[in-house]
Amino acid sequence: MDGREQTTGMPLKKVWGGVVLFYAVALALNGAALHRNNEIMPYGPVRTFWLAASGPVANICTALHFDHPRAWLARTAGKALNE
Amino acid sequence: MLFPTTAFAVFFFVVFQIHWALAGYPRARKIFLLAASLFFYGFWSWKFAGMLLASAVINHAVAVRMDDLVRTAAPARSRRRWLVGIVAFNLGLLGFFKYTGFFFADALFPLLRPICLRLGPAAVTWLVGVQENIYPWLAQIVLPVGISFFTFQALSYVVDVHRRHVAPADSWLDFANYLAFFPQLVAGPIVRAADLVPQMERMPDRTAPIEAAPAVFLILAGLFKKTVVANWLAARLADPVFAWPERFAGPDVILGVYAYAVQIYCDFSAYSDIAIGSALLMGFRFPANFNAPYFATNLQDFWRRWHISLSSWLRDYLYVPLGGSRRGAIRTYANLLITFLLGGLWHGAAWTFLAWGAFHGMYLALERAVRGRLGLTRRHAAPAPWPLALLGRIWIFHVVCFSWILFRGGRLETVSAMFRSLAHWRTAVPELTLWSTLSVAMVTIGFVTQFLDGDRLWRAARTVAAGPAWALAAAAAAVLTGILALGPEGVAPFIYFQF
Numbered sequence: 001m002d003g004r005e006q007t008t009g010m011p012l013k014k015v016w017g018g019v020v021l022f023y024a025v026a027l028a029l030n031g032a033a034l035h036r037n038n039e040i041m042p043y044g045p046v047r048t049f050w051l052a053a054s055g056p057v058a059n060i061c062t063a064l065h066f067d068h069p070r071a072w073l074a075r076t077a078g079k080a081l082n083e
Numbered sequence: 084m085l086f087p088t089t090a091f092a093v094f095f096f097v098v099f100q101i102h103w104a105l106a107g108y109p110r111a112r113k114i115f116l117l118a119a120s121l122f123f124y125g126f127w128s129w130k131f132a133g134m135l136l137a138s139a140v141i142n143h144a145v146a147v148r149m150d151d152l153v154r155t156a157a158p159a160r161s162r163r164r165w166l167v168g169i170v171a172f173n174l175g176l177l178g179f180f181k182y183t184g185f186f187f188a189d190a191l192f193p194l195l196r197p198i199c200l201r202l203g204p205a206a207v208t209w210l211v212g213v214q215e216n217i218y219p220w221l222a223q224i225v226l227p228v229g230i231s232f233f234t235f236q237a238l239s240y241v242v243d244v245h246r247r248h249v250a251p252a253d254s255w256l257d258f259a260n261y262l263a264f265f266p267q268l269v270a271g272p273i274v275r276a277a278d279l280v281p282q283m284e285r286m287p288d289r290t291a292p293i294e295a296a297p298a299v300f301l302i303l304a305g306l307f308k309k310t311v312v313a314n315w316l317a318a319r320l321a322d323p324v325f326a327w328p329e330r331f332a333g334p335d336v337i338l339g340v341y342a343y344a345v346q347i348y349c350d351f352s353a354y355s356d357i358a359i360g361s362a363l364l365m366g367f368r369f370p371a372n373f374n375a376p377y378f379a380t381n382l383q384d385f386w387r388r389w390h391i392s393l394s395s396w397l398r399d400y401l402y403v404p405l406g407g408s409r410r411g412a413i414r415t416y417a418n419l420l421i422t423f424l425l426g427g428l429w430h431g432a433a434w435t436f437l438a439w440g441a442f443h444g445m446y447l448a449l450e451r452a453v454r455g456r457l458g459l460t461r462r463h464a465a466p467a468p469w470p471l472a473l474l475g476r477i478w479i480f481h482v483v484c485f486s487w488i489l490f491r492g493g494r495l496e497t498v499s500a501m502f503r504s505l506a507h508w509r510t511a512v513p514e515l516t517l518w519s520t521l522s523v524a525m526v527t528i529g530f531v532t533q534f535l536d537g538d539r540l541w542r543a544a545r546t547v548a549a550g551p552a553w554a555l556a557a558a559a560a561a562v563l564t565g566i567l568a569l570g571p572e573g574v575a576p577f578i579y580f581q582f
Binding site: 025036069081 | 384
């Protein structure tokens with residue numbers, strides 16, 4: 001029996017909860033960076049839409065300092081890697 | 084819509100929720116899934132989303148017709164006629180969009196030019212006139228994203244129905260969902276009808292457990308390979324070397340080629356990983372598409388590990404029908420060559436892809452001849468001692484790297500410039516060297532990610548699957564944040580999108 005056959009699955013309810021939590025945490029940690037990325041999009045209705053959606057999220061994330069882990073990683077390892 | 088983007092993240096969240104919310108309404112769920120897949124494809128072009136739908140309807144109608152002919156005991160040749168017609172339709176569609184430009188601009192006109200020059204000014208004027216009319220028309224032909232993938236899926240379906248290996252799908256909706264299912268629509272894996280159509284007919288049961296842990300592992304591994312490794316290797320090493328090979332010395336060109344070998348693996352296997360992981364979260368299972376290809380000990384072994392869904396497709400629908408290895412040595416070599424020439428052409432309409440396919444076909448034929456001469460057929464061969472196996476792995480990695488120069492070169496001039504630069508061990512611009520600790524580290528990290536292929540990742544996922552779902556979700560979000568922080572701004576398209 002290979003690894004694929006042996007893997008234990010999860011019930012849908014748990015997976016659903018996990019996916020929602022994953023999106024919530026990911027949004028909290030990346031909301032500010034997401035908003036910055038949206039700001040450099042080309043002008044147009046798509047940019048306006050995404051900015052309107054990400055703006056409030058970014059404000060909350062910044063106020064609660066949720067953006068710090070990503071900012072620190074980007075400043076240290078990310079900058080060293082990409083500049 | 085690219086996988087590692089906010090647009091896809093939002094799209095997937097909505098589709099995941101509605102897909103499972105509609106679990107009690109199978110027909111509505113199927114319609115929704117098809118609409119979602121068409122929306123995903125329509126992000127590039129609504130026109131081509133319509134073409135995809137039309138292709139699904141036509142292919143399914145012909146499959147049902149062929150099945151009806153079996154039931155009514157009609158002569159085999161009438162079924163064959165339908166098969167020939169639908170194969171011609173699919174190949175015609177692919178040929179028109181993918182090879183028309185190549186045929187005129189790279190094959191016919193270069194052939195006609197010297198002939199017309201010899202014939203005189205009238206012939207030259209005629210050719211110039213023809214070219215002036217055709218080039219603007221050629222410029223309007225846009226290659227639909229993923230056409231090579233969904234055409235091959237459609238072909239496997241109609242051929243399998245004709246061979247009576249599979250029954251036609253219960254309805255066109257199930258077949259359309261098979262053909263257009265968004266995780267694998269634009270860059271594979273080329274999932275067979277026998278694997279996916281029954282899943283589309285039944286639709287995942289909400290009481291069945293979902294393989295969430297391996298799905299999350301696959302998605303994160305894919306994002307890391309694409310966002311951090313492949314993008315970095317492309318921007319820093321592979322792209323500069325292939326763009327200006329004459330500016331770099333031999334060692335830099337070698338590093339650029341290694342980087343491209345690792346980049347294309349990380350890029351393409353990342354797409355497959357994310358596709359397989361996304362499908363798993365929705366309750367669908369795809370077969371694996373990669374299995375540590377650069378650990379292969381011979382080229383045949385490499386093709387059992389690289390883009391498995393394409394190599395097995397070429398084997399089952401081209402190499403075996405051509406006669407495979409059943410008709411003597413010479414015919415086997417010819418079949419290998421034909422299969423890989425067409426495999427090369429599948430990747431793109433350029434002479435360099437044909438040269439890449441020819442190289443692989445000829446090498447495989449040679450390898451087969453040598454192994455036959457030494458009595459090392461697959462059935463009787465004992466495992467090689469480890470130093471020999473290691474040497475074999477190193478040799479095959481370099482053979483494949485050599486072939487990537489043909490693959491990535493794009494133009495024969497670039498390929499020859501790459502080979503010329505390989506022989507130059509002094510750079511023309513001394514301050515330009517690509518070798519650094521970071522370069523070597525990134526190539527090595529990309530190479531090592533092959534350890535995640537096969538069952539290793541699933542085994543690792545099994546150990547964390549026992550933990551609470553919330554902890555897995557929070558950890559996955561934290562890892563994703565790390566990946567995004569390490570990656571550069573913006574996302575380059577996947578290499579296999581162009582095929």
